[in-house]
Amino acid sequence: MAARFDGKVAFVTGAGSGIGRRSALSFAAEGATVVVADHNSETADQTVKTIEDNGGRASAVNVDVTDSASVRNGVQTAVSRHGSLDIAHNNAGIFPMPGAFADTEESTWHSVIAINLTGVALCMKHEINHMRENGGGVIVNAGSNIGDHARFGGVGPYVASKAGVSNMSRSAARDHIQDGIRINVVSPGASDTKMTFLPGESEEDRAARLTGGIPAGRLADPSEIVSAVLWLASDEASFVVGHDLVVDGGASA
Numbered sequence: 074m075a076a077r078f079d080g081k082v083a084f085v086t087g088a089g090s091g092i093g094r095r096s097a098l099s100f101a102a103e104g105a106t107v108v109v110a111d112h113n114s115e116t117a118d119q120t121v122k123t124i125e126d127n128g129g130r131a132s133a134v135n136v137d138v139t140d141s142a143s144v145r146n147g148v149q150t151a152v153s154r155h156g157s158l159d160i161a162h163n164n165a166g167i168f169p170m171p172g173a174f175a176d177t178e179e180s181t182w183h184s185v186i187a188i189n190l191t192g193v194a195l196c197m198k199h200e201i202n203h204m205r206e207n208g209g210g211v212i213v214n215a216g217s218n219i220g221d222h223a224r225f226g227g228v229g230p231y232v233a234s235k236a237g238v239s240n241m242s243r244s245a246a247r248d249h250i251q252d253g254i255r256i257n258v259v260s261p262g263a264s265d266t267k268m269t270f271l272p273g274e275s276e277e278d279r280a281a282r283l284t285g286g287i288p289a290g291r292l293a294d295p296s297e298i299v300s301a302v303l304w305l306a307s308d309e310a311s312f313v314v315g316h317d318l319v320v321d322g323g324a325s326a
């Protein structure tokens with residue numbers, strides 16, 4: 074039986090860790106050739122090795138999503154190595170918890186917006202420029218379930234960046250569906266990745282801190298977020314355009 078992404082090239086940012094790594098492994102397991110894009114070359118190479126050890130196809134490219142030239146080079150490298158770029162999961166992000174809004178360093182604001190929001194914008198721009206020449210494609214951007222409703226304090230820059238991703242993606246989805254490009258968002262809730270640990274925190278302490286607000290009573294496994302990403306990237310979601318799919322165990326229900 075043909076796999077869902079046979080013959081496709083998938084570009085995944087932040088694929089050296091967490092949800093992005095799981096996404097890269099899953100796209101590869103379902104037939105895609107994966108371009109593992111991260112600013113950390115060591116972890117990106119580890120993701121590529123795991124894919125290859127499992128019989129898949131992948132290559133790494135060093136991309137800093139805050140730098141337009143770096144993103145453009147990443148997209149061009151993907152196309153020149155593998156012939157096209159059909160799917161993008163713009164997933165790279167950071168989650169600092171700087172505390173009360175007025176006490177937040179301006180540098181924190183700028184770095185969160187640069188990576189989480191401008192990074193997605195730059196990726197979309199260069200991906201779309203290729204995809205519309207190439208007859209179309211699919212883009213899934215990383216939002217967050219606290220993007221539409223903060224639910225707790227101390228994370229002003231982050232929630233602003235993720236609200237931006239959500240609405241920017243809706244606008245871009247309207248602009249480019251006639252180019253054959255479908256754009257959507259997956260907004261995870263708290264997930265079992267390094268991002269959700271406070272410095273030095275144990276798994277038990279993290280669970281005690283985070284699971285109270287999650288009706289499912291636990292954090293998401295990255296594979297549960299990635300299932301939604303792959304569905305949106307697949308032809309099964311062919312009429313889903315400009316949607317923000319929240320996957321959070323009921324936290325925002």
Ligand SMILES: NC(=O)c1ccc[n+]([C@@H]2O[C@H](COP(=O)([O-])OP(=O)(O)OC[C@H]3O[C@@H](n4cnc5c(N)ncnc54)[C@H](O)[C@@H]3O)[C@@H](O)[C@H]2O)c1
Binds near residue numbers: 087092137215268
């Ligand atoms: N983990 C969660 O609970 C959770 C919840 C909601 C949303 N998200 C979102 O999901 C995405 C992935 O989160 P995760 O938990 O897997 O995080 P993670 O920290 O495990 O991985 C993030 C990856 O992004 C890469 N990255 C950071 N800055 C970059 C840059 N400038 N250029 C290129 N790569 C860069 C890192 O090197 C890393 O590999 C993020 O956008 C995050 O905001 C995560």
